[in-house]
Amino acid sequence: MQKLGYSLLLVFSGVVCVSTALKLRDPYDPEPEPPFPIPTPGKPDCSPNPCRNGGTCSETSTGYRCTCPAGTLGTRCERMRGTLEVYVEDAFRLGDEDFWSRSDPYVRVIGVNYYNQELTLNTERCNDCDLRVRFRENLQFGRNYWKAIRVSVWDHDDEWYDRTDDELIPQKTFYLKTPWAFPSYRRDLVTACKDSNCNTRVNVYYKFWHNV
Numbered sequence: 001m002q003k004l005g006y007s008l009l010l011v012f013s014g015v016v017c018v019s020t021a022l023k024l025r026d027p028y029d030p031e032p033e034p035p036f037p038i039p040t041p042g043k044p045d046c047s048p049n050p051c052r053n054g055g056t057c058s059e060t061s062t063g064y065r066c067t068c069p070a071g072t073l074g075t076r077c078e079r080m081r082g083t084l085e086v087y088v089e090d091a092f093r094l095g096d097e098d099f100w101s102r103s104d105p106y107v108r109v110i111g112v113n114y115y116n117q118e119l120t121l122n123t124e125r126c127n128d129c130d131l132r133v134r135f136r137e138n139l140q141f142g143r144n145y146w147k148a149i150r151v152s153v154w155d156h157d158d159e160w161y162d163r164t165d166d167e168l169i170p171q172k173t174f175y176l177k178t179p180w181a182f183p184s185y186r187r188d189l190v191t192a193c194k195d196s197n198c199n200t201r202v203n204v205y206y207k208f209w210h211n212v
C-alpha cells in the first residue's frame with residue numbers, strides 16, 4: 001500500500017523553513033504496523049532461560065517446560081517453599097472502641113500460601129493496655145509455599161452486653177519477599193496502620209527462609 005506524505009512550507013520575515021516530510025499510514029491499509037516487536041523466527045524458547053530458582057528448561061512442541069528443583073514449584077519454578085516465623089513487636093495507641101480509656105488488644109496474623117489456604121495465629125491478649133503495648137511474641141507458621149501474611153489488631157470484649165471483639169486496626173495484607181537461604185538472620189519489617197496518619201499501628205517482623 002502506498003504511503004502518503006507532505007511537506008510544510010513556512011515563511012517568517014523572509015526566512016523560508018521547510019519541514020521534514022512526514023510519513024502517514026493510509027487509514028485504509030488492512031495491515032497496520034504491529035505494536036510489539038516480532039519474535040525472531042527460529043529463536044529457542046529456552047533462550048534466555050525462563051525458569052527461576054535453578055529450574056531446567058526443556059523445549060516442547062508448544063513452547064517450553066520447566067523442571068523445578070526440590071522445594072520449588074510453578075510453571076517457571078517461581079514459588080519457593082520456606083519456613084515462616086512472625087515476630088509481633090509492639091503497638092501504639094490501641095484505645096478501646098467502647099469509649100473506655102484502655103483496651104485488651106491482641107494481634108491476629110494469617111499466613112496465606114499459593115493455594116490460598118490460610119493458617120490463623122493470635123498473640124496473647126494484653127489486659128488493660130493503653131498507649132503502647134509490647135507484645136514481643138513469636139508466631140511459628142512452619143514450612144509451606146507461603147506468599148503473604150495478613151495482620152490485624154482486635155480488642156477482646158467480655159462485657160455482658162457485648163461479647164463481640166472490636167477491630168482496632170483493619171486487616172492489612174503484606175506479600176512476602178523471596179525467601180532467603182537458611183540459615184538467615186534477616187527480618188523484614190511491616191507496619192499495619194489504622195489510617196493514613198498511622199498513629200494507631202502495630203509493628204511486625206517476619207523471617208522467611210528457604211528449605212527443602
